Amino acid sequence: MSRQDIHNSGVPEVCQACQARHGGICGALSPEELTELNRHTKRVKVAAGSELLAEQQPIASYANILSGVVKLSKLLEDGRQQIVGLQFAPDLLGRPFRELSNVTAEAAVDAELCTFTRAALEQAVSGSHAMASRLHQQSLRELDDAREWMLTLGRKTASEKVASFLALIVSANDVGKEAPEAEPNVELPLSRGETADFLGLTIETVSRQMSALRKNEIIEFTNAYTVKVKDRAGLGAAAGT
Amino acid sequence: MSRQDIHNSGVPEVCQACQARHGGICGALSPEELTELNRHTKRVKVAAGSELLAEQQPIASYANILSGVVKLSKLLEDGRQQIVGLQFAPDLLGRPFRELSNVTAEAAVDAELCTFTRAALEQAVSGSHAMASRLHQQSLRELDDAREWMLTLGRKTASEKVASFLALIVSANDVGKEAPEAEPNVELPLSRGETADFLGLTIETVSRQMSALRKNEIIEFTNAYTVKVKDRAGLGAAAGT
DNA sequence: CGCGGTGTTGATCGTAATCAACGGCTGTGG
């Protein structure tokens, strides 16, 4: 049995090293509350492409994202699609206080989740002001992100959009690091088609703009999904912010 | 002195008929809590065009919107602008839990506000779980709206965008009504230029698409800002949802 | 009455969409 320092005493084993206990909502809970919530959770691995929530369908379960990337999207009747958000660990998946989801959520890459029911979430929230506050903070962060992306969708050019997407992935890659890497190597969680749906563009335009960034020596591809950013400042400038 | 029924006993005079006590956050407060909050509020009228919050600037005060329309916008360095949200009574203006605003807020038309400091808001929130919940609910509603608009910005055509904007104004006009009007007369809160900034289009394109809707007998103008919707179903269809 | 601001309409241009061909990687079956 591993040593338990005073800080972790009483914290469930599976929660000990969990990301959600740092930035995530579980960080707001006392060991006792965490133990209680943990009685209702289940850890699952989901493969890339798995549908986790469906637009206008009941939310089967909520979940903390432990690893991987989840994409949130909306559809028009004729099939046009828009990705309206990307979620990373330790974000909470599932809209609080609502029966139905208003987005489709899908694992963009293989991911691990810590799932629980709405009842369990609501119990934890009603018992803990701090938990409610964390949840609200995350909603506000998502709102800030959505509005930032509205500016990108409405007013940026195709090349600025693609650079903005890469900058977003790079900044997600930075979190938890001491300092930003000078020439980070990042794995793109989205295919060209998904990237197009995120940016309000077509596959071809995304591809062309990626090629343009490569020709300008801002980025370098080892393959279509693995990018080394050679010029972070240049990427930021190309993103228009 | 006016008669006070048991329901309103102890409720401050100015709050008696206030919109914010119905859909708004003040509805969550007891008469005592309302009285306390009211000690820190100030009602103000602001003219169309007044700047209420500035991007990246400290939030001088929070406010409930009592009447009028407030537009939230973001700027790119070269002056390109995107309106990222419209707020109506009884919405709360100002981002909770944050020193700086990340949007510019401006009265789109003459408006009335009930302002208070962040300290007063935080006191009310920390003292009332119901208040915190209302606040969170509004954040979530704004998030839903933002994502819905992302779909519009990223994937709809110019004519669908303009129809979506009119549909939005019409639906805001419906709230508080028993039943939706068949042929509502609505006042547009935005100029053509602002509408363009909301839709990610240019003034000319907005104007042309408005004219197209008029030619198709979906809408009728009495002047540039006053629209009668002659065919609600047609407008919905043109909006693509 | 003339001026400035806003909105509409027309003409032309340019960016991104569409249409099309091809290349590279992967996985499968001969």
Next chain:
DNA sequence: CCACAGCCGTTGATTACGATCAACACCGCG
């Protein structure tokens, strides 16, 4: 092990939608 099929991404050619440039109408106001 190689051949081939299918998918995804890239690149090229052409089109089309909305932007830009431009002229004018309308309205309120000094």
